Amino acid sequence: MDNDKDFENIESSSQKTEKRNFIRDIIDDDLKTGKYREVHTRFPPEPNGYLHIGHAKSICLNFGTAKDYDGLCNLRFDDTNPTKEDVEYVESIQEDIRWLGFDWGERMFYASDYFERLYDYAKTLIGAGKAYVDDLNADEIRRYRGTLTEPGKDSPCRNRTVEENLDLFERMRKGEFPDGSKTLRAKVDMASPNINMRDPVMYRILHATHHRTGDRWCIYPTYDWAHGQSDSIEGITHSICTLEFEDHRPLYNWFIEQLGIHHPRQVEFARLNLTYTVMSKRRLLQLVQEGHVSGWNDPRMPTLSGLRRRGYTPESIRLFADRIGVSKADSTIDVSVLEDCLRTDLNKRAARVMAVLHPLKLVIENYPDDLVEKLEAVNNPEDESMGTRKIPFSKTLYIEHDDFREDPPKKYFRLSPGAEVRLRYAYIVRCTGVVKDPNTGEITEVRCTYDPDTKSGSPASSRKVKGTIHWVSAGHAIDAEARVYDRLFNVPDPGGENWKESLNPNSLEMVKGCKVEPGLVVAKPQDRFQFERLGYYCVDDESKPGNLVFNRTVTLRDTWAKIEGK
């Protein structure tokens, strides 16, 4: 409930007034004509991998649409292939959907719940002369299938009697035949221009242990056979799926019609593609297995667990799903859309804090040696209710290395010899010089003087200076590590066979020796902050008291980088 409220607050204006898309048009029509009386959808993942942002689009669509129409959405695991599936995945999938903010109530199902029923349905089809046991092996089936331009030809087994088919099918179930030696096929049309109708396989023999049914079965339904009937059994009204299943729809309809059971309506939409990443399970699995990333939840991964660890919020992902819309046109969304959704959300709720990633010592020559002032800082200028805090200020500070240039370019508003800058929430200082390492020439310290009249909040503080920089007090700051993430790939579309060549070698920079304001001692994993002027960071799961680790979630919009880049 809270989530919904927050979410609505994010997107205030025009966009959220009404979500329009072709699927809602279809539903409106079905409701109006009385084809269906309510809306019942389902999200049907195969538990063979972790969910990614593309699944999030589907989850938001299925759960979101059902909710908006006061309908229901089931979670169903399409677990028809025991050789690829695992409980590890069914657990992570549930966790990710819940985290995203959706709830399937008591309606969590498995296709394997229906194995017995599917078996009976199959016998019904056999009895009606609409399915047969085939002795052809995989290779032979492929050859008999024909090609895109030539029709297939009938299997020699196609005209077995009902009795023989029934007998053989029962013996398949009993385990009398080895893997791959027989299949049950639907008897449709080997000459159909739609290859999916050329007697598709319904059951294959697989002596494999299933993560739920164990060794009870040695024949398993194919997806094509199981999916539509599972939807039907659950009373699904709208089976929303991706485009590649569009030409399977005639087959699914055929099964349903032969069986005379509840007929869901399948609607297909275009799957999500995002720039600078890959989305296929095969490739994601490869990234994990070959060690290009640390795991499924590596913060650079487009998986929900990766995005979560990176610091993405469920609200930002739901907003994203809303903004990109749904259509049937193949599309690739610019990752900046996702990033903007995140900033929109975090800007309103992340507490501001000062952190220096690359510390450079700044000494205020005319500041008393032992004085420590507690200065008041605003926690979030976007939300007054988040209050203020006190931060210590002293003679020796750390500033960002980037915020000082000995030889500043034009329009550089930060510190340089002779220049004045505002120290955020503190004083205006003027740079008086630098101290260099006599051997390396490296700047080890910046010297400055401060103007005591310009303390933040005092009347004279209204004096304008061009720049404001962040800082921490050297004697009070605590150490931290920052993991600065960048896009996983160097190119917008890492497609083709050589996709791994465009992996970004600099997608992770470990920055040790960061200095952060003392209040952060209490930060716990998943806490999110805005490091002022730098970006949004969240505490990593590996972070421990005394060994703080922050992940950079996303940078702030950086106008200066843009100017300097030109």
Add this chain to the structure above:
RNA sequence: UGGGGCGUAGCCAAGUGGUAAGGCAGCGGCCUUUGGAGCCGCCAUUCGGAGGUUCGAGUCCUCCCGCCCCAGCCA
């Protein structure tokens, strides 16, 4: 070249015969103790192309072009 889909701005996307919403990106400006945020403005005489119907076409018709998917006992 069989079948199924899809083409509206750099990227998405509304639009349902009445004169091209919105978002992201980009570009100007205002404002600012975050080069953040916010605010204002600009950004499609035209909807893949060509014909046709109509007083009127992104929407209807015809032809053409381009892109995606399908020949797993994967999903």
